[in-house]
Amino acid sequence: MNERIQELLAGRRLSFEQWRRLLAERQELDKAALFSMAERERRRWYGDEIYVRGLIECSNICKNNCLYCGIRRDNRTVSRYRLDRDTILACCEKGYAWGFRTFVLQGGEDPGMTPAWVAELVRSIKQRWPDCAVTLSLGEQERSVYQLWFDAGADRYLLRHETADPAHYGMLHPPELSLAHRMDCLRRLKEIGYQVGAGFMVGSPGQTADTLARDFCFLQDLQPQMVGIGPFIPQKDTPFAHQPPGTLEDTLVLLALVRLTLPRVLLPATTALGTIHPQGRELGIRAGGNVVMPNLSPPAARDKYTLYDNKLHTGDEAAEHLAGLKQRLAAIGCTVAVGRGDFPT
Numbered sequence: 307m308n309e310r311i312q313e314l315l316a317g318r319r320l321s322f323e324q325w326r327r328l329l330a331e332r333q334e335l336d337k338a339a340l341f342s343m344a345e346r347e348r349r350r351w352y353g354d355e356i357y358v359r360g361l362i363e364c365s366n367i368c369k370n371n372c373l374y375c376g377i378r379r380d381n382r383t384v385s386r387y388r389l390d391r392d393t394i395l396a397c398c399e400k401g402y403a404w405g406f407r408t409f410v411l412q413g414g415e416d417p418g419m420t421p422a423w424v425a426e427l428v429r430s431i432k433q434r435w436p437d438c439a440v441t442l443s444l445g446e447q448e449r450s451v452y453q454l455w456f457d458a459g460a461d462r463y464l465l466r467h468e469t470a471d472p473a474h475y476g477m478l479h480p481p482e483l484s485l486a487h488r489m490d491c492l493r494r495l496k497e498i499g500y501q502v503g504a505g506f507m508v509g510s511p512g513q514t515a516d517t518l519a520r521d522f523c524f525l526q527d528l529q530p531q532m533v534g535i536g537p538f539i540p541q542k543d544t545p546f547a548h549q550p551p552g553t554l555e556d557t558l559v560l561l562a563l564v565r566l567t568l569p570r571v572l573l574p575a576t577t578a579l580g581t582i583h584p585q586g587r588e589l590g591i592r593a594g595g596n597v598v599m600p601n602l603s604p605p606a607a608r609d610k611y612t613l614y615d616n617k618l619h620t621g622d623e624a625a626e627h628l629a630g631l632k633q634r635l636a637a638i639g640c641t642v643a644v645g646r647g648d649f650p651t
């Protein structure tokens with residue numbers, strides 16, 4: 307096994323230069339050994355338990371114009387929607403009956419989902435299902451808004467940093483968005499008391515060993531409770547329509563390295579990974595992942611929440627097929643955990 311992986315395991319920390327070299331040579335790593343180390347690390351903290359989160363895609367309206375994202379403002383081909391409160395509560399109700407104890411409310415930065423409206427929604431969910439966790443993934447907001455939602459009962463917040471390299475961030479985003487602001491948001495969320503999730507796409511245009519080394523240094527410093535990483539997948543109506551997607555192998559290697567860097571991290575095998583390979587999610591778990599996020603959105607919304615092309619939304623990806631997911635996990639020696647699945651402290 308590569309000596310730098312031993313260094314990583316020993317100290318849980320590498321310097322920027324060490325990361326850069328390890329990441330530049332990542333194709334040459336012994337992958338089977340790397341994945342089994344990551345899986346062993348996951349089992350040390352979580353045994354055979356995998357956490358499920360019910361994903362509710364609240365709105366595909368977005369004021370931002372991220373170059374990779376299919377629901378960017380300038381994409382006129384998207385049919386826009388915003389779920390109303392009762393629809394979202396009905397999704398939770400179904401999800402609760404199926405066994406979900408975390409609901410993830412994700413969406414574009416939709417000015418129509420006002421801070422007060424979201425706060426009231428969070429309060430309603432927590433009131434009706436007090437044994438559930440609510441995770442929000444609603445982009446960059448004022449500190450006071452994050453505080454309002456936390457006070458309403460939100461437990462966790464997912465805000466991928468996308469890349470920790472400022473120049474790369476500039477290639478992926480329009481000029482009005484900045485890495486500095488995104489990072490400020492993540493730090494604020496942490497200060498307020500949320501369990502936070504950072505993360506990035508694998509194989510995004512312009513990503514290099516250098517930018518990835520910055521990502522790993524940032525994760526080491528931030529120590530997020532969750533990390534979301536999945537392959538970049540082009541969406542046909544974006545400026546990146548003709549860019550190549552991230553690969554399965556590379557995503558698995560990076561998932562394993564995240565598990566070794568942050569041993570207790572909640573690490574989803576993402577929908578994007580399931581989209582590029584039929585066994586993507588199982589392979590993600592075998593590389594150290596321990597969360598899956600089936601889709602609880604109403605089918606009409608799923609069709610319109612098109613972050614990238616061919617996004618999975620039927621089969622075992624859909625929350626209604628939890629039994630199928632359980633079988634697939636059982637086949638790789640895992641069970642679905644009951645309960646909220648908080649970060650172990």
Ligand code: SAH
Nearest residue numbers: 374375413414415445466537538539613614
């Ligand atoms: N508006 C929220 C939620 C964004 S969607 C926010 O800003 O956090 C959630 C994640 O989907 C993004 O953080 C991004 O990393 C990922 N994503 C967007 N477009 C993608 C694409 N083309 N391929 C793969 N992942 C994508």
